[in-house]
Amino acid sequence: MRTLVLSCSRRSFLLGGGFTAAGLLGSSFGNSTRVEAAPIGVWERDSIPVDENPRSCRPKDPLATLIEGNQRFAKAWQQSNQATTMTARTDAMAGLWQRDCFLSSDVLANGQAPWAAVLTCADSRVSPEWVFDAAPSDLFVVRSAGNTAFDNAVASMEFTVSALQTPLIMVMGHSACGAVKAARNDAPLTPLLEQLVTPIRASLTAGDDLEAAVKGNARFAAKQLTTRSQLLANAVTKGSLTIVASYFDIHSGQVTLL
Numbered sequence: 001m002r003t004l005v006l007s008c009s010r011r012s013f014l015l016g017g018g019f020t021a022a023g024l025l026g027s028s029f030g031n032s033t034r035v036e037a038a039p040i041g042v043w044e045r046d047s048i049p050v051d052e053n054p055r056s057c058r059p060k061d062p063l064a065t066l067i068e069g070n071q072r073f074a075k076a077w078q079q080s081n082q083a084t085t086m087t088a089r090t091d092a093m094a095g096l097w098q099r100d101c102f103l104s105s106d107v108l109a110n111g112q113a114p115w116a117a118v119l120t121c122a123d124s125r126v127s128p129e130w131v132f133d134a135a136p137s138d139l140f141v142v143r144s145a146g147n148t149a150f151d152n153a154v155a156s157m158e159f160t161v162s163a164l165q166t167p168l169i170m171v172m173g174h175s176a177c178g179a180v181k182a183a184r185n186d187a188p189l190t191p192l193l194e195q196l197v198t199p200i201r202a203s204l205t206a207g208d209d210l211e212a213a214v215k216g217n218a219r220f221a222a223k224q225l226t227t228r229s230q231l232l233a234n235a236v237t238k239g240s241l242t243i244v245a246s247y248f249d250i251h252s253g254q255v256t257l258l
């Protein structure tokens with residue numbers, strides 16, 4: 001199991017999500033003396049955290065919780081597609097956003113404790129909070145067309161892992177990705193769009209269809225996170241971070257681990 005560690009002296013700062021160079025340099029992964037954080041809360045039905053700690057809504061198994069949230073979304077998505085009235089569509093979606101653990105805006109105004117980070121595309125059909133039936137403070141999200149591990153994306157992941165002890169990063173590609181399509185053809189692009197598709201082209205394998213190319217690009221970006229960041233690589237080695245790649249199918253609403 002992953003062990004989350006947190007320096008007591010920096011605890012309130014970290015829960016507040018403050019961002020300074022000192023915060024990153026003094027991350028738990030770089031400290032030689034560390035203490036265990038307060039126990040991670042377990043989602044219990046009808047329970048409301050009494051300690052006003054945003055960490056109390058962290059699930060025991062973040063990856064399983066993401067997948068379960070996606071299964072709720074996909075079911076509602078498919079039922080909604082089959083609905084023929086507004087009432088039927090509303091009923092289909094009524095099962096979403098039913099939280100076992102509730103964090104009030106008073107708590108969220110003073111801190112966040114995302115239990116998963118998602119690097120995904122800017123595509124308007126791929127919103128992670130929607131796809132995973134997630135609430136504020138659940139997901140730390142970085143998005144750009146083609147879900148590439150650009151400098152700022154890697155740095156953002158370093159921040160959430162070191163300062164917020166986020167234990168899971170998912171890189172999620174999706175069906176019909178326009179950025180991957182652009183990387184696969186020779187149509188002229190603006191200089192900045194060329195810059196955008198260059199790392200995607202580096203991930204392409206000759207002969208792949210679009211779906212295979214999207215999946216390959218997601219795997220490539222996931223690998224880039226640890227190739228380009230010693231902090232993330234160290235966290236994976238120590239077992240405090242898991243990185244996975246996945247594929248979101250817009251038609252079915254389902255996310256598949258790669």
Ligand SMILES: [Zn+2]
Nearest residue numbers: 121123177178
């Ligand atoms: Zn896309």
